[in-house]
Amino acid sequence: MEIDCKSVDRRGAASAIATADAALHNDCAALAGAIPLCDNADIAARRGCTVLSFNFTQEGLPMTRFATKTSLSLAALAASLVLAGAPALALNTRSFISNGGNDASSCINIPNACSTIEGALAKTNAGGEISVVNTSDYGIATITTAISITNDGGGEAGIITGAHNIGIDIIAGNGDVVTLRGLNIDGQAVGRSGISIHTANAVHIQNAVIRNMEEAGAGTGIGIVPTANVQVFIADSFIFNNGSVAATGGIVIKPGFAGHANVTLDRVHLENNVRGIWADGTGAGVGFGSHVVIRESFVTGNAGDGVLAISTAAAGAAFIVLERSTITQNAGAGVHADGGHAVILLSDNTISRNGTGVSATTTGQVITYGNNRNNNNIGAEGVATSTFSSF
Numbered sequence: 001m002e003i004d005c006k007s008v009d010r011r012g013a014a015s016a017i018a019t020a021d022a023a024l025h026n027d028c029a030a031l032a033g034a035i036p037l038c039d040n041a042d043i044a045a046r047r048g049c050t051v052l053s054f055n056f057t058q059e060g061l062p063m064t065r066f067a068t069k070t071s072l073s074l075a076a077l078a079a080s081l082v083l084a085g086a087p088a089l090a091l092n093t094r095s096f097i098s099n100g101g102n103d104a105s106s107c108i109n110i111p112n113a114c115s116t117i118e119g120a121l122a123k124t125n126a127g128g129e130i131s132v133v134n135t136s137d138y139g140i141a142t143i144t145t146a147i148s149i150t151n152d153g154g155g156e157a158g159i160i161t162g163a164h165n166i167g168i169d170i171i172a173g174n175g176d177v178v179t180l181r182g183l184n185i186d187g188q189a190v191g192r193s194g195i196s197i198h199t200a201n202a203v204h205i206q207n208a209v210i211r212n213m214e215e216a217g218a219g220t221g222i223g224i225v226p227t228a229n230v231q232v233f234i235a236d237s238f239i240f241n242n243g244s245v246a247a248t249g250g251i252v253i254k255p256g257f258a259g260h261a262n263v264t265l266d267r268v269h270l271e272n273n274v275r276g277i278w279a280d281g282t283g284a285g286v287g288f289g290s291h292v293v294i295r296e297s298f299v300t301g302n303a304g305d306g307v308l309a310i311s312t313a314a315a316g317a318a319f320i321v322l323e324r325s326t327i328t329q330n331a332g333a334g335v336h337a338d339g340g341h342a343v344i345l346l347s348d349n350t351i352s353r354n355g356t357g358v359s360a361t362t363t364g365q366v367i368t369y370g371n372n373r374n375n376n377n378i379g380a381e382g383v384a385t386s387t388f389s390s391f
Contacts, residue, residue, distance in 0.1 A: 091124055091128070092106070092108050093129070094124075094129045094130075094131060095120040095123055095128065095129070096108075096109060096110050096112075096113040096114070096130070096131050097113055097115065097116065097117060097119075097132055097133065097136075098110065098113040098115070099115070099134050099136035100113070100115075101115035101119075102114065102115055103116055103118075103119030106123065107119070107123045107124070107130075110133055113133055115138075116138050117130060117149060117159075117168075118140070118141045118142070121143065121147065124147065126146050126147070126176075128147060128148070129148040129149075129150060130148070130149045130150070132151035132157040134154050135155030135157075135158070136156075136157075136158060137159065137160050138157060138158065138159055140161055140165050140166065140167055140168070141159075141168055141169070142168075142169045142170075143169070143171070143172055143178055144171055144172055144173075145176055146175075146176035147178055148178075148181070149183065150179070150181045150182060151181060151183060151207075152181070152182060156184050157183050157184060158184050159183060159185045159186070160186050161185065161186070161187045161190075161192070161193075161213070162188075163191070163215070164190070164191075164192050164215055165191060166191075166192055166193045166194075166196045167183075167191065167194045168183070168185070168194070169196050170197045170198060170199070171198045171199055172200040173199070173201075174200070174228055174229070175201050176200050176201055177201055177202045177204070178200050178202070178203045179204040179206075180203070180204070180206070181204075181205075181206040182208070183208050183209075184208070184209045185208070185211070187211070187214060187215070187242070188212055190215055191213045191215060192213060192215045192220070193218075193219075193220045193222070194208075194210035194211075194220070194221050194239075195208075195210065195222045196220075196222075196225065197223065197225065197226065197230060197232060198225060198226060198227065199227060199228060199230065201229075201230070202231040202233070203230065203231070204233045205235070206235050206236055207235075207236050208234075208237040208238075208239075209238045210222060210237070210238075210239045210240075211238075211239070211240050211242065212241050212242070214242065214243065214244045215244060216244055217244060217245055218244060218245075219244045219248045219249075220242060220243065220248055220250075220252050221240075221250045221251055221270075222234070222239065222250070223251075223254075224251070224253045224255075224263060224290075225254050225255065225259070226256065226260065228258065228259060229260045230259075230260070230261055231261075231262045231263075231264075232261060232264070233263075234251075234264070234266070235266045235267055235268070236267050236268075237269070238269045238271070239268065240271040240272050240273065241273065242273045243273050243275065243303075245274070246274065248274050249273035249275030249276060249278070249302065249303075249304065250302070251265075251270065251277040252275075252278055253277075253278070253279045253280065253290045253292060254280040254282075254290075255281070255283065255284045255289055255290055255316060257284060257288070258284075258288055259284055259288055259289075260284075260288045260316075261291070262291050263279075263290060263291070263293070264293045264295075265277070265294045265295070266297070267295075267296050267297060268294070268297045268298075269297065269300075270298070270300070270302065270306075271299075271300050272301045272302065272303075273302045273303070274302065274303045275303075275304040275305055275332075276299040276300075276302040276304075276305065276306040276307060276327075277294070277308070278305065278307070278308035279308070279310070279319070279320055280311070280318060281310070281311030281312075281316035281317050281318035281342070282310065282315050282316075282339075283316075284315055284316025284317070285315070286314065286315065286316060288317070289311065289315070289316025289317030289318055289319070289341070290316070290318055292319065292320045292321070293321045294320065294323070295322075295324055296323075296324050296325060297325045298325065298326050299325065299326070299327045299328075299334075300326065300327070300329050301329045301330065302331070302332075303330075303331050304330070305330060305332035305333045305334075306328075306332070307320060307322060307327060307336070307344065308338065309336070309337045309342040309343060309344050310338045310339055310342055310364075311338075311340065311342045312339045312340055313340030313363070314340075315339075316341065317343075319344075320345070321344075321347075322335065322344060322345065322346050323347040323348055323349065324349065326350045327349060327350070327352075328350065328352050328354065329353045329354065330354045332354070332355050332356070333354060333355060333356040333357070333359040333382070334351040334352075334354035334356065334357050334377065335351060335358045335366060335382075336356075336364075337359070337361070337364030337365055337385075338360075338361045338362055338364045339361075340362070340364070343364070343367065344364075345367050345368075345388070346366065346368045346369065346384070347369040347371060347372070348371050349372045350373045351373065351374040351375075351377070352375060352377060353378065354377045354378065355377070355378055355379050356379045356382055357374045357375070357377040357380065357381040357382040358381070358383070360384075360385045364385075366382075366384045366385050367384060367385065367386050367387065367388055368384040368386075368387050368388070369387070369388050369389075370387050370388075370390065
């Protein structure tokens, strides 16, 4: 990069343009004045100057200055090498990870792949892509920028969380988009969370398997806990065997006070968790909270409620639209809205073999479009609080 550098050479040049990094703008004059220079190549040869040179232009005319071997200190040498334009190590637009990789490698191609997601993140541009080559445990990672991590059939892209850990922790910028495709995240009965989403513009999760997050007193397959606005899209994924106590399980959506989560689930299986999925508005302020759409999904075999919306009249929204899905064999209620600002809309669902079919408590609302099948539950079938007409 060329920048204007104010400096005075021996012949009194008023200004020069040095080839240097912009961050060194203020150092140009000091360096040019501190190092004795030879005026031309002939003098350089007689005085024993090195080949090391600084290129300037004076009033549009090129001029080269040669530094003497004896006068150039180590510190000046280091600075001069930067000024000479030595390029910084470039980050990859696309990086690779494999079971034979090494995080000391460049990740630039398959022969030079890294071995972990974390290692590849350090060598990949914001907005870039990390491609999975083959089956391995690629380690837990924290994502702080826009990135795509993709496994399109190279093998099992495993992440074993270990005790008390989060598989993928997303703390990205408010404008960043994160894509996770084809990951298999296993807590092995001690993990805290498979994926935790704090900040981002949007997160896309596709073809994921998230299981066995059962840390004592915790355990969540996917935790969506934004402090600002976030959109989350989950498709074609299996989330099972997660949770250890009552308020844990498959997917929890719990925005902070000024947080707002728009979440879409499409063809997602939530199986054998403590709770299936729940939107919790109790920590959000009025006007914030979560809006969730669940379509063509299965919520089955969970130890508590299958689909739960919970909030209060003084807190944020917990709003769920449930359509064309099967809610079955959950020990609690199949569908449960609890508290003011907790609303669940039902269209074309099958609700069966649950502890209770549908339940609305503490002024929560369960609203039907009149085309659901709610029967053969173990306890009460339950009734909707109101009906919307189709149009």
